[in-house]
Amino acid sequence: MKKIKYAIVYLNIEPNYAKLHNLPVKLPILAEDFYKAKNENKIPLDIIIRGLEAQINVKKDEYYSSYLVYHYYEMFKQLMNKEDFELAYKYLLKAKEILHDYRFHFYSGLYYAKLGNEEIAELELKQSISEKKDFAYGYFELGNLMYFRKIYDEAVDYYIKAIESDKEFSLAYLKIGDIFAENGRYEQAIENYFKVIKLDSQFIPVYQRLGVIYNQLERYKDAYLIHKKALEIDRNNYEIYYNNSYSLSKLGRHLDAIKNLEKALTIKETDFILHELSLEYKNIGEFIKAINAEEKALKLSSDENKNLIYLTLLKLYTIIEDEENVIKNYNKLKNTDLQIPSKSLLMFFYLSKGDIENTEKILSKLNKEGLFLSLPLRLDKIDTYLEKLESYTDLAVEKALLESFDDDGMIDAKILSEKLSENGLKGEYIGWLKEPLDKTSKLKPLGLKVIINALYLSGFNYGLSERVESTLSKYLWKDNYGLAFSKVLLRYYQNRVFGEQSNLENFIEEIIEEIKDLNYKFSKIISEYETYILDFDSILESNMKTFEDALYIFLSAMRFDLSIEEIENQKFKNEEVKDLIMFVAKLNRL
Known part of the structure; x- marks a missing residue:
């Protein structure tokens, strides 16, 4: 059988x-x-x-x-x-x-390319297209091989031949765009990426690439619009939420940036998303949330990222004046390339606590690095300086502020609103303090005197100055330009109080990167400040309707360095303008 x-x-x-x-x-x-x-x-x-x-x-x-x-x-x-x-x-x-047939040579080409034998891979792929002249994938893979070898002109030629063989070959346009992007030819990259979208409007990777390029070109609104389209297609892509948060942050929309980062974390929890979320929480004065996010980032981070996270935590714990965690994070950094900024934060912590002895010990080491050279003289007469700062305050605003602090040293915005009214202060901004944070951002710089007086009252307390500025700007102006402008005021206050006395050019150099992260448009004004300097007569007549107006006036006041007497003897059309000019003048003469 x-x-x-x-x-x-x-x-x-x-x-x-x-x-x-x-x-x-x-x-x-x-x-x-x-x-x-x-x-x-x-x-x-x-x-x-x-x-x-x-x-x-x-x-x-x-x-x-x-x-x-x-x-x-x-x-x-x-x-x-x-x-x-x-x-x-x-x-x-x-x-x-x-x-x-041609397929054997095509796949042999892929095989040898994967093994790193590029010459044989090229021969096999060329054999495949010689046997099948209209073989789009053969041209495409030859393009990929040349791209890998950085022979860009040939790569583009092969991609174009792939498109000529198949007009719907969207991946070839994508790779041409990648070559242009890699070589800094962004407009040509964008042109090819949009050709991909025309052929396949649901292809998420091309939206990701466009968003990255628009961010690189500082076209943040375009990046946001591209990310918005991508999220209409795919709401579960953490990279798009993360990239969109970057665009939104540069546009000054920090509350929306936070929402995007929080959404990204529900999809994938990574150290870099948590770190960015921590920074955004810090921007709006949510320091405990910032710390929690950064501590989670630390647990997930690689060794190369840990020091940056330790430094962020050191700053956050310095701001909330948590001694145990300040010392803990400082010890992680004291023998690293971040030891200078970490020493500065430790010095600020001791100064905030009124521990002059430890402040001076660390300050002497920083002085050897050429930092804070005027601060020792200020510490010798610190009571005099504190009295002078207190003398600058508006008594009604001071009283309202002092009655609004809670047990954790934070300002309760609703109580502050009530206390300002009780002390005879009036203005639209008083009602803003009671509004929820998700209200539309305020675009008028009203209530400046509240932040200015809060800074005066913070004295030499670094942590307190950070807390009151972030909290008040958040509750007054919610988001956008207000957060960036209040940060300019904070850095100017700290620069003057701690004795740096930087001139306008140096001050701009010190703050420009931080302001760029808060609001790109604001940073452009600051970097091109000479264009926006106003003469004194224009300042006197200004209504200061926008935060841009306020920034022009602030920069001009720094440039002119007017005396207190000159300001007092002039009639200003807008009292908020006078408050701002006087803030600059008083700190210059501290």
């Missing part, structure tokens, strides 16, 4: 499924695989190959042979992705034995 070599059954495949997966409508399956294949939603590749191989062994058939070759190449691709190169090559040779 003749021994049975194969027991083959034929599985009927629904025609649409067969067409989609390149299968014969009567698929030969080994009997031993039949029940498994029948119960699978998708028939495993190894079962398909075993059945087709058995069919060909029983009877050579061109129809089934073509399907077998196709699935050999599918198995080759799977094994290449798994980096099982030896077995992948065996399937390549199996396909060649049945049908030696």
Whole structure:
């Protein structure tokens, strides 16, 4: 009796499924695989190959042979992705034995490219396109090979040939865009990326690339609009939320940036997202939330990122005056390349606590680095300076502020609103303090005197000055330009109080990067300040309707260095303008 070599059954495949997966409508399956294949939603590749191989062994058939070759190449691709190169090559040779055509040379090219043998890879890929002149994927992979070898002109030529062979080949436009982007030719990159969108409006990677380029070009509104479109397509892509938060932050929309970072974290929790979220919380005065986010980032971070996180934590704990954690994070940094900024923060912490002895010990080391050279003289007469700062305050505002601090040393905005009214102060801004944070950002610089007086009252307490500025600007102006402008006032106050006395040019150099992170438009004004300097008559007549107006006046006041007497003897059209000018003058003469 003749021994049975194969027991083959034929599985009927629904025609649409067969067409989609390149299968014969009567698929030969080994009997031993039949029940498994029948119960699978998708028939495993190894079962398909075993059945087709058995069919060909029983009877050579061109129809089934073509399907077998196709699935050999599918198995080759799977094994290449798994980096099982030896077995992948065996399937390549199996396909060649049945049908030696352009595909063998194409996949051989991919094989040798993966192994790093670029010369043979190039020869094989060129052989594939010589055998099939309109083979778009052959041109595309040659383009990829040249791109990898940084032969950009040839890469572009091959990508263009891929497009000429297949007008719908969107990936070729994507790669051309990548080459232009890599070489700083951003407008040409953008042009090609939009060609991809025209062909496939749902292709998320192209939106990601456009967002990155727009951010690099400082076209933050365009980046935001691209991210918005991407999120309409895919609401579960953490990278888009993260990149969008960057765009929103530069536009001054920090509350929206926070929402995007929080959403990104629900999808994927990473140290860099947590770190950025911490910085955004800090921007709006949510210091405890900032610390919690940064502590989580620390647990997830690699060793190379830890020191930056330690420094951020040191600053945050200095601001809230948590001695145990200040010392803990300082000790992590004291022998690193971040020891100078960490020493400065430790010095500020001791100064905030009124510990002059430890302040002076650290200050002497910082003085040797050329830092805070005037501060020792101020510490010798610190009571005199504190009295002078207190004398600058408006008594009604001072009283309202002092009655508004809670047990944690934070200002309660609603109580402050009530106390300002009780002390005879009037103005639209008093109602703003009671409004929720998600209200529209205020674009008028009203209530400046509240922040100015709060800074005077913070004295030499670094942490307190950081807390009152962030809290008050958040509750007064909610977001946008107000946060950036109040940060300018804070840095100016700290610069003057701690004795640095930087001139306008140096002061701008010191703050420009921080302001750029808070509001790009504001930073542009600051960096081009000469264009915006006002003469004194213009200042006197200014209504200061916007924060941009306030910034022009502040920069002009720094440039002119007016005396207190000159300001007092002039009539200002707007009292807020006078408060701002006087703030600059008083601190210059501290």
